[in-house]
Amino acid sequence: MTTAPGTRPRHPAFASLATYPFVRLDEAKTAARAKGIRVLDFTIGDPHEETPKRIRERLLNSVPARSSYPPAAGTPALRASIAGWCARRFGVQLDPEMHVLPSNGSKEAVYLIHQAVIDPHGDRRVVLIPDPAYPVYEIATRFAGGEPVPVRLEPRLGFLPDLDALPVDLLRRTALMWINYPNNPTGALADEPFYRRAVALARKHGFWLASDEAYSEIWFDTPPPGALSCGLENLLVFNTLSKRSAMTGYRSGFIAGDPEMIHLLRKVRPSQGVATPTFVMEAAIEAWGDEAHVADQRRIYREKRDVLLPVLQRKGIELGGSEATFYLYFRVPGGGSSEAFAAGLLEHGVGVVPANYFGAGGEGWIRMALVPTRAECEEAAGILDRVL
Ligand SMILES: Cc1ncc(COP(=O)(O)O)c(C=O)c1O
Structure with missing residues (x-):
């Protein structure tokens, strides 16, 4: 059936969705399976681990006989539980009413914030987006009428943006800047001085700093710092239960930070x-109140990492980042294109993401999400050992 021209979606941002590269990746996996190839899928960052039993039981025991509309700003108990977690984890005292807003996964809040901070007709429409990055920042920017400006994450700078190199006239036109550590896709970490400098820059030039900390709990050495310890002014922090508690299907996260913005979002959320x-x-x-299961998740990812990392190291492949998160990030051996390498590996039954799908800065790199089972990781390690 064809759609009459007048009823087609009109927002220009739809044009950029048409080419969303992950669709191509799905097609490639389907085509490989149709040829009889068993695909070990390291592409999407969706944990395959079970959600801990006590969390599932709490959900089941909480289903009411009579269902009514839930409060859009979350229950006071949930806001208090998130504030409590932030205090234990980052040593910050947040007011659950003024500084915290639960969201349906962090993606909902990540998307929403663009609607709040971008005036599509104003002269502060720029959103600074790391390159490579989680693709939702750019899509949300376009739908909010903003202007996405990529900021390269260079391996030589530890995949941190070069804050000193950002031109002042650009910063004056900036509404929002994204940072994301531990980083997707590179697995790189940021230290406290970096957070302090980024927050100071936002305050100096009057833009919002958005710190996406979805992977803050997936670390292997010491717990990484977060932006919340830098004070709340001009700052918005996003976090989620998806990765730390294997709860992607529950859709539960939060935004915390500057009380002015939390107040605005709290006002608009009931309409959404x-x-x-x-x-x-x-x-x-239940999940924010327990750390034992998160330690278990970390142990599982560490074990899988210990299976795959040595193969890459033995083959002399250049690793980037890969210090935290459940992503391994490595340069295409021999220097070919990301897409050609990923397509070749898929023929051998290992699905990985060409990192140019996260932006031009990912060209020549590969992201491998350690989400399949340990047995599947061992199988993949055998394949990589043979074919690389
Ligand atoms: C960097 C980053 N931020 C945010 C999200 C969103 O996670 P969720 O909406 O499940 O909380 C993801 C999911 O993959 C991500 O990789």
Whole structure:
């Protein structure tokens, strides 16, 4: 059926969605499977681990006999539980009413913030987006009428943006800057001085700093710092239960930071139809209140990493980042294109992401998400050993 021209979507941002590269990746995996290839799938960062039993039980026990609309700003108990976690983890005292807003996964809040901070007709429309990066920042910027400006993450700078190199006239036109550490896709870490400098820059030039900390709990050495310890002014921090508690399907995260923006978002959220079901909020309270299961998740990722990392090292492949998160990030051996390498590996049954899918800065690199089972990781290690 063809659509009459007048009823086609009109927003110009749809044009950029048409080429969303992950669709190509799905097609390539489907084509490989159709040829009889068993694909070990290291592409999408969706944990295959079970959600811990106590969290599932809390959800089941919280399903009410009579269901009513949940509060869009989350229950007071959930906001208090998130503030408590932030205090234990980062040593910051947040007011659950003024500084915290639960969200349906962090993606909902990541998307929403662009609507709040960009005036599509104003002269502060720039969103500084790391390159490579999680693709939602750019899509959300375009739909909010903003101007995405990529900021390269160079291996020689530890995949941190060169804050000193950002021109002042650009910073004056900037509404929002994204940083994301531990980083997707590179697995790189940021230290406290970096956070302090980024927050200071935002305050100096009057833009919002958005720190996406979705992977803050997936670390292998010491717990990485977060931006919350730099004070809340001009700062918004995003976090989620998806990765730390293997709860991608629950859709539960939060935004915390500057009370002015939290107040605005809290006002607009009831109109958006995104309130979290109360039983999911109860499960979230259980998850934020327990660290033992998170330590288990880290152990599982460490074991898988210990299976695959030595193969890459033995082959002399250049690793970038890969210090935290469940991503391994490496340069295409021999210097070919990301897409050609990923397509070749898929023929051998190992699915990885060409990192140019995260932006031009990822060209020549590969991201491998350690989400399949340990047995599958061992199988993949055998394949990589043979074919690289
Ligand atoms: C960097 C980053 N931020 C945010 C998210 C969103 O996670 P969720 O919406 O499940 O909380 C993801 C998911 O993959 C991510 O990689």
